[in-house]
Every structure is written in structure tokens, then in C-alpha cells.
Amino acid sequence: MGQNPYDHSTIDNSLIKNNVNTYLEQFAAFINIPTVALQPYKNEFIVRQYNKGQVIYYSSDELTHLYYLIDGYILREHYSVNGDVYRVLNKGEHLYPLHNLFQDKTTNEMCTALTDSIVMAVPIELIEYICRNHDKVFIQMYKYLCENEKQLTEYNMALSAKSAKARVEKVLIYLCHTIGEDHEEFYEIKQFLTIQMVSDLASVSRETTGHIVNELKTQNLLLKDQKNWMISKAILK
Template sequence: MRKSTVLNQLPQNNSLSLERIGIFSHLTPLQCNQIEQIGIIRHYNKGEIIFYEGNQSDYFHFLIEGEVSIFKSTASTETMLIHRFRAPSLVAEVATLKQVPYPASCEAIDSSIILKIARDPFLKLLQNDPSLSIALISSLTQKISALELSLQRHSAPNAMAKVARLIRDDIGIFQRLKGIEIAHLLGITPETLSRMIKKLKSEGIIEFSKKNGLNLLSSDKLNRCCG
């Protein structure tokens, strides 16, 4: 069952959660207290929906612990995984800033803790703290880059190009995620992902093993596979 706790009602040792989020790491005790007054901590179990596509974006969501996925529903009732975020991270702040409904849904991949901060009071704090505004802009820039890479992968002409682009853009993901999760991220089946990895290995483009992960042997050959 979902739990909800107002930040200023948390035990003192939990109030340090703000310091774990880069955008808040420079705040003074007074500023942290101001955040606490407008923030709510929510605990989500694995599989719980944090917000749905089309919901009003009245809050900023700061992922303190855990991992979440952002996904869209397609006309065929399937879901397209757009991105995954690990703590600490801001989630869906673009929609909140623009005051438009969330363009995608958010689900907890595992047990997660999220700090929700009401939009209008937080924007007032931004006006009085230029460094906080700069940190938010930096986060937005990173999100835009991540979205561009995600769109590039989904627009790839074939499965091989999708896998090759992911290796090019984020080779470490093959150590962080399971094969079935990577396949879901790319919109292909686990079997197709396995075939593409085997093909890249046979052509001497990569090395891959469960023990050692994935290593790139030829950037030039990989780029030719990116389409």
C-alpha cells in the first residue's frame, strides 16, 4: 500500500534526504526548511504508478531512492519505454515547468522514494536563488539529451541499428540492466536482442560475456551498423 509522509514530520535522520539530490546539495538549513514546508515524501512499491500520462503536472518529482521508468501507451495498447531514471534524479520537470499534462506515465521499477514539491511555491524559491535555477536548467539539459538519444534509437531503421546505437551511446547499460530490460527499452524481443549481440560478436565488433559484460572492439564497424 502506498505511504505518504509530510517531510517535516519525518524523523531528523531522514531530513538529510535533500542533501542527496544534487540540485539541493548547496542549500542552507533555512532553504532546506523552506523546501520541507512545501514538500511531501511518498513511498512507492515496485509496479506502482507514480503518475499517468494526461495527469495534471502540479508537482515536481525528485527521486530520492529507487528507480522509475517513463513510458507511453501506444494505439495497439502496448507500452513504449522512453527512459529509466535512477536516484537521485528529477523526473518529468519539463511538463511541470510548462504547466501541461504529463506526456507519459511513470512507474516504480523497484521500491522508490519520491519527494513531491508543489510547483508554484517552488518556482517562487527559484526566483530568490539563482544557483537553484541554474541547477534546474542543467537537469533539463540532461533530460533533453537523454530524450534525443531515446528518439534516435526508436527511429532506427532496424533491430541491429537500435542495438548498435545503444552500445554507441551507453555501453554501460549492458552491465546495469538485464537483457529483457534492454530489449524492452529498445522495443524489440529478448530473442532479437540476443541474435543481434551474437552477430556483433561473430563480426568482431564487440566482446560480450555475463562475467565481463560488453566491450567494444571496433568503433568504425559499430558506426556502420547504426544506420
């Protein structure tokens, strides 16, 4: 593997110590590497608990870490040079922002916890080092990057829909694919999702979004109680 460039002497007191080995095993499985291969770098991984509404990071500078969402739901807001805002919702077992790997690029992005969340911060240089020395990890990262691009394409296509109703429906389908729990006949999205979030994601007014959601309810395509959203797979047709 060559010379190891990392100093492992610093231990962050914010580690969730009772479960850090479990989290390390989970991350190792996620990137397709034996857990034992990550043990020498154990102290590089910083695990923190974030409360609902807490900012996980905000950066207009070069990020030094990738973030592995162990549990919970987060909102990422990416600001382009033109002032456009791209919003992405992620659920547990997701590594981001992958587009920062192997390039010097400024990321104007804010990440906020939508629910109580557990997040592992991993130095980008460490991930790049592991990728260079473990082909299977590099391939796995590439697969995740392709999956992210596919989801982004789906979101962009939703935004390009001509009518407000089509945009809201396609955004809901996009959310089903990215943060929904897949059941036999429907997708379930947890209670953190609000009409305002759907409105923001679809670039449709809150009032119009509410009317469209109510229409989907009357068509038995959507059920929304005080807790969760249940979206029928018939909406895909």
C-alpha cells in the first residue's frame, strides 16, 4: 500500500464511543472493504449526533471531509455561481458530497439535519488514499457517483415539467426513489417532509402545492396523516 501519510494520535471527544466500532463496520461494508483494513485509520473517523434543524456544515471554501449519514435525514442546499439553489434530500447510509473527490473544487453547500441524525466525517484525503489502493472501493465510489447523477437527472427532469401539477407529482416520485421506504404497493416517506419542502423542491407556490396534494389524496394516490406520507405506486404510471 505504500507509506501511510496519516497521523492517528488525535482522538475527538465527540465520538459516540459505545458504537464507533459498529459504525466503522457499517461504513466498511458501504464502501466494500474489510473492516480490518480501516482499523489503522479508526481515529480519523469523527462521529457526531446532530439534532433536528442543526447545521451539519456550511462551506463556501474547499471541504476537507466527506460525510457518511449513518442514520436520519438531511437536506443539502447547493448554491451555483449563478445564484441557483439545488436542494437534495438524503436518508441514512449515504456518502456526500462525492463530487469533491479527486479534484480541487469549491463547494458552496449547506447541510442541515431534518431529523435527529448520526453523521460520520471522513477526511477526503483518506478516502482518496483508500481508493487508490483498493480497486473495489474505487469501483464502489464510482457506482455511488453514477447513482447520484441518475437521481440528479431525475430531479432536473421533474423541474422541467411544463405544468405545476406535473412538477409536484414528479418531485414526489423523485422523493420516493431517494428517501422513501419501498413497500409492495406504495412508498412511505417519514413525517419530516412538509408541503413547504415539496413546494421548494418543485419551485411551485405553497398554496398550489397544497391544492395538488389534496387532489392526489382524492384520487387515492396519496395518503398523508399527522405522521407519514404514503404514496401509491400507481402515481408512477
